Amino acid sequence: MRILGALLITLIITAHLAAQDQHRAVAERLKDQALTDMASYEMLKELTSTAGHRLSGSVGYEKAVRWAQQRLTDAGADSVWTEPVMVPHWERGPIEKAFARSGKRTVELTVCALGGSVGTEKNGVTGRVIEVRSFEEVRALGEKARGAIIFFNRPFDRTRVNTGEAYGGAVNQRSSGAIEAAKVGAAGVLVRSMTNAIDDEPHTGMMRYDPAVPKIPAAAVSTLDADALSAMIRGGSDITVTLRLSARSFPDVLSSNVIAEIRGSEHPDQIVLVGGHLDAWDKGTGAHDDGSGVAQSIQVIRLMKKLGLRPKRTIRVVLFANEENGLKGALAYAAREQNTRERHIAAIESDAGGFMPRGFGVTADSASFARLSRYAALLEVAGAGRVTAGGGGADIGPLKPFGTALIGLSPESQRYFDYHHSNHDTIDKVHPRELELGAVAMAILAWAIAEDGL
């Protein structure tokens, strides 16, 4: 098997070196232009200062829509338009507080409402706090859980080099913790923030409810306070927690995806999608998540127009609405595929931060994966030559049934969850050249696919 595998590699390498050489000159031009202009960073600075918080349903999101239309027009796109989509509208409001009490001692915990959580009565909800690490532990609580505050405190697995894997191993506490806790009669939920960093910043993020059980309030607690609360619980019995949240949901709102394209010269109905999501959580300014993907995607069109590049297939930028709390933009966009003659041959999403690109993760059939892998050396022009199996992005996921190759930009992941969904996700955490090189990697790959097909 090893010899066969190696021989296969030989054949692939030999057959496709020529294709790489052909695109190398374009790749170098894209890289030189981007690192000279640094336009992605300038755009990100504008987006984060103009729109600021831009959660679905907010005024900020609609500002971001207008900003993106203007920048895509400035970039020289052949056409720029919006497509309507109904999105949720949730606001955390001014109050998010929690206190832990042990006898006469009261400690304030740094918390924030999880996205979608219900609020509490004015005096909050109070209950005995029970620390757990898994849903199995919750189910085993039985009657003890009734009226309690369930404290989910399973940390990231620090030994995962890819922090996205550590997130994947912990995030069900945030997304489904309130459901599991409500099933056993709990009154509320605290969840350890989804990060490797040990600090005093809570990290929000999406949580779900199940219509079959009561909606109970849920908040993230900073990792420092999660450790402190855990120590209190180990140190004494009968610790109670009071949680006060002013969060509430409003009726859905009409919003929009923002779309622009460079029409393909030979196969305009074959689309190479490049995108990210335009919404962001209402903490920080969504500089990495996903202002970076937005700026990089616009930059792909800007660079091509600036260099006078006309692809054979259409390169389309889609800036999705409502990735963070509903995915309604992505679902609406994928639904249209059935009603058009267009075919999305590939979709490239940047939604893992504006850090140094290392490569791309690909979800596709094996033939397409092999064809994309041959671009590894070409992508090294932007330092992004690691093409691996698996990956994509939340917004492009709904295109999977249509046979689209799903491709996620893979930036270095160590710092991402230090900032993700928190007040730390601001422009000063983005390195201009790292951001720019991510845009270059996306532009090179989009160009190669648009020229060669897939």
Add this chain to the structure above:
Amino acid sequence: MRILGALLITLIITAHLAAQDQHRAVAERLKDQALTDMASYEMLKELTSTAGHRLSGSVGYEKAVRWAQQRLTDAGADSVWTEPVMVPHWERGPIEKAFARSGKRTVELTVCALGGSVGTEKNGVTGRVIEVRSFEEVRALGEKARGAIIFFNRPFDRTRVNTGEAYGGAVNQRSSGAIEAAKVGAAGVLVRSMTNAIDDEPHTGMMRYDPAVPKIPAAAVSTLDADALSAMIRGGSDITVTLRLSARSFPDVLSSNVIAEIRGSEHPDQIVLVGGHLDAWDKGTGAHDDGSGVAQSIQVIRLMKKLGLRPKRTIRVVLFANEENGLKGALAYAAREQNTRERHIAAIESDAGGFMPRGFGVTADSASFARLSRYAALLEVAGAGRVTAGGGGADIGPLKPFGTALIGLSPESQRYFDYHHSNHDTIDKVHPRELELGAVAMAILAWAIAEDGL
């Protein structure tokens, strides 16, 4: 040729997959232990807060020597010792100021003395400023240069993805600018700081004199002020600059390299060296340059001892004195190779910052390079699988005549020169996990070479 090359790759892949599998379990244990303990970061925090500035000849350097001996002993090294070396002693003193004058307008420039520069008279040196981008331009100045301040303002080539290459393309202005300027009779030198960042921070670094021409004072100017000065020069005639420096050199000082090792169980005289340099510039605290390399090197021994690993060949940590302004530690260490039965089969240096490791650069004969390349997949355990030709490190360079394979850790380079040799090089710029993964990559490679030979 392509088919032949690809077939060669096939053979290499097939032959050596087994060797990789054999080390993978150890690599995973090293990674898990490091990411759990985070000891490199704790050590770096200690070093930078205990020793602070630690330029050769300073009290800080000698504090760092004692600290390193203690930490290597704590790490469980089989032996820890120092070796004497005479090093230069230069101090910048309290004054480093520069002013540009255009008619009645005076602008202060943010500058710092280059390392090794002579000082000025109390009133400084004043001359007409002449901006140049190359030594050719300096030589072409002729008589106009007499008494002038030569302002070297060739920026980094921003289009280089590897910022080390951009540094390499600009640094001769800093290292040899004063010599070239003195040859045409200039009175002093200003050099644009060696960085892609545009800010108000000057970056110091080594400069040389030539006994054949006068020693003239030389300072780095921040990139913001370099741009401002350049604009003044374009905008008007007769701009003068006054440069005041209190820098001076003192007699050489007796100092030391710090060395420790785990003795090999089968071939103790075959050495795999792991190291960095213990000295640092007197700006910031040398957190990336090269506190990171020091902490990572100690961590290599610590991890092996913690996991009970005993290599077949000796793994030796060398923390070199005086890399920044003389390389005396490295020269003294290499000189001893002639007087021992030891043979350094490989030397691994970390001196490019504590950023996320991407791989290693190798300077070695082609057979050794091929053997080292086979560890690429193994090194991906730490995210450091890119093994490329060329590279090494200043401190291990003098081992080249002995046939030692010279190997430099290659961390991601985008941020390094933002901090390098400036007040910005402090611990808050180091990401704990990125630093730790560099140590893991070094430990994996040192282990594999120490087991397999080279």
